[in-house]
Each structure stands twice: as C-alpha cells, then as structure tokens.
Amino acid sequence: MKESIAPVLERLSSLRRAALRRVAANLEIQLIHAEILEYLALCNHYSNTPQAVVEYLSQTKGSISQSLKLMEGKGLIFRKVSKEDKRSLRLSLTAKGRRRWEQISEALPRMEVADISVSNCLERLLQSLQTQQGNKGFSICHTCRYNESLDDSHFRCGLTGEDLSLSDTQKICREHEFAEL
Numbered sequence: 001m002k003e004s005i006a007p008v009l010e011r012l013s014s015l016r017r018a019a020l021r022r023v024a025a026n027l028e029i030q031l032i033h034a035e036i037l038e039y040l041a042l043c044n045h046y047s048n049t050p051q052a053v054v055e056y057l058s059q060t061k062g063s064i065s066q067s068l069k070l071m072e073g074k075g076l077i078f079r080k081v082s083k084e085d086k087r088s089l090r091l092s093l094t095a096k097g098r099r100r101w102e103q104i105s106e107a108l109p110r111m112e113v114a115d116i117s118v119s120n121c122l123e124r125l126l127q128s129l130q131t132q133q134g135n136k137g138f139s140i141c142h143t144c145r146y147n148e149s150l151d152d153s154h155f156r157c158g159l160t161g162e163d164l165s166l167s168d169t170q171k172i173c174r175e176h177e178f179a180e181l
Ligand code: SF4
Pocket: 044, 046, 140, 141, 142, 144, 145, 146, 147, 148, 156, 157, 158, 159, 160, 173, 174, 175, 176, 177
C-alpha cells in the first residue's frame, strides 16, 4: 500500500524554516538574507545569478533585488560581471558573508541521517517530483544525468564539458537534470 509522505515533508520543511528564522533573528539577520547566504554558499558557478536566487527562493525579482542591494551594502556579498557572458552578473559571498553563513550553519540543527537508504529514498522522491514538474534545476550535481565520473575524485559536466572537482559535485546546480525514471 502506498502512503503519502506529504505531511512529513511539509513538517520537515516548516521546522527547518522556523529554525533558520530563529537563528537568523538571534544573529540579527533578516530571514531572506540568511536564505540568500545559504543559497550562495551552496550553489555552483552556473547558478549564482540574481535570477537563479529569485527562482530558487520563489520570491519576486523586486524583493530579491532589494535584498541583494542591502546585503552588498553590508559587505556580505559582491557582484561581478561573468567572464563567460559580459551581460551576466555573478554573485559571491565576501569573507564576511561566508563567516556569517558559517555562524548560521553551526547554530542550525543537523539534517543528517546515518542510514544511507533514507537519503536514497528521499533522493528518489525528489527525482520523481522534479521530473513530474519538468525536470529542471536546483538539485545536487552528483545526482545529475550529465555528471560523468572520470575517477574517484575527478568528474566532468557532460552539458558544458567542464571538469568538476569532488566538492563541485556536492553543490546545487540550476542546470541539474535527473535521468528519466
Ligand atoms: S553535471 Fe549537471 S548538475 Fe553538474 S554542473 Fe553539469 S549540469 Fe550542473
């Protein structure tokens, strides 16, 4: 018999968000700024654009743009023109922004499981949901259909042809696609 796990996922998501809100408030950071710091700390270099932040956090362009300006003013992030595409702006954490994210991350409850089968199960669920909704974007690189393993520590992105390190494969990518189920 199949059982819906939607209530469990809803609860996990709201508990995680409540914890982030609490930690951010203790550190006198707005929730949206903490969410942007988290995203920029975890995303790869294909995914650090203002538009990607808008899409990942499902916020309006106006509110993200305002937050980015404030965060830049506080010295938490900086913007630079992409080397590959001069029309595109890239966002990065400054050293101060990275320290802020580390403070937040250390204070958050761990979301880790010792049983690998639980994480595999969640990954399959994400794959199923994402493919139902057009299969594009914002999952972890090592689960992407384009991720090619060259050896234990060297990988290649089959979409762009770029080499990837092991740590690159742990990042969130906007171009991510799961293999067909
Ligand atoms: S392999 Fe997939 S997830 Fe990884 S960088 Fe390439 S497109 Fe992005």
